[in-house]
Amino acid sequence: MVSNPVVLILGAGPRIGASVAEKFASIGYKVAVASRNGTGTKTANGFLSLKADFTKPDSIPALFNAVKTEFHASPSVVVYNAAALTNPPDKDSIFSTSAESVALDLNVNTISPYVAAQEAVNGWQTLPAETKKTFIYTGNIMNIAIVPMPLMLDLGMGKSASAFWIGLADAMYSAKGFR
Numbered sequence: 524m525v526s527n528p529v530v531l532i533l534g535a536g537p538r539i540g541a542s543v544a545e546k547f548a549s550i551g552y553k554v555a556v557a558s559r560n561g562t563g564t565k566t567a568n569g570f571l572s573l574k575a576d577f578t579k580p581d582s583i584p585a586l587f588n589a590v591k592t593e594f595h596a597s598p599s600v601v602v603y604n605a606a607a608l609t610n611p612p613d614k615d616s617i618f619s620t621s622a623e624s625v626a627l628d629l630n631v632n633t634i635s636p637y638v639a640a641q642e643a644v645n646g647w648q649t650l651p652a653e654t655k656k657t658f659i660y661t662g663n664i665m666n667i668a669i670v671p672m673p674l675m676l677d678l679g680m681g682k683s684a685s686a687f688w689i690g691l692a693d694a695m696y697s698a699k700g701f702r
């Protein structure tokens with residue numbers, strides 16, 4: 524492992540995101556976090572805080588560029604932790620949710636993490652072979668179980684689709700040491 528590896532956490536709120544950021548910092552990582560409340564500055568504990576909106580997948584590459592500019596290295600670990608769901612206007616009908624809402628939530632749950640993985644893998648080509656390279660996506664139970672609540676529509680669609688592409692990527696890249 525290089526002396527100061529970098530972790531980028533996409534979607535770092537007060538629960539899982541904050542704990543993961545603290546954990547990586549405690550084992551010597553330089554930490555960048557991104558969310559809608561990001562400031563574009565360093566936090567009190569030295570994390571680079573970036574403003575991001577994952578409903579817009581084309582905004583992802585700029586985040587990786589900002590990390591490289593700040594830390595002079597690509598992140599060897601990327602954690603995609605954001606998620607989105609929409610309350611159906613009719614709480615008893617999954618089909619009362621508009622297609623536009625479904626698409627925006629799919630961007631957050633599936634397309635933006637896919638773009639983040641593209642960026643991560645591109646950045647990993649620039650890192651030493653011995654550096655451990657990992658992409659982590661925070662999932663839930665919904666790729667293996669149907670939770671029968673209309674509220675879960677967008678979350679379940681997105682987590683399930685992401686479970687597929689991440690499984691495919693793992694099958695293609697694990698022999699290279701990318702996980």
Ligand SMILES: NC(=O)c1ccc[n+]([C@@H]2O[C@H](COP(=O)([O-])OP(=O)(O)OC[C@H]3O[C@@H](n4cnc5c(N)ncnc54)[C@H](OP(=O)(O)O)[C@@H]3O)[C@@H](O)[C@H]2O)c1
Pocket residue numbers: 533534535536537538539540541557558559560561575576577578603604605606607631661662663664
């Ligand atoms: N909490 C649970 O019980 C649970 C259970 C199973 C799985 N999970 C999964 O765990 C992950 C983290 O959940 P958590 O509740 O612990 O959250 P968290 O780590 O406290 O925060 C995630 C952060 O993502 C950011 N985010 C959300 N939408 C965004 C968007 N469109 N653009 C940019 N940033 C966005 C939000 O920050 P901003 O408001 O600043 O944007 C939010 O605080 C999720 O993927 C969730 O599905 C959670």
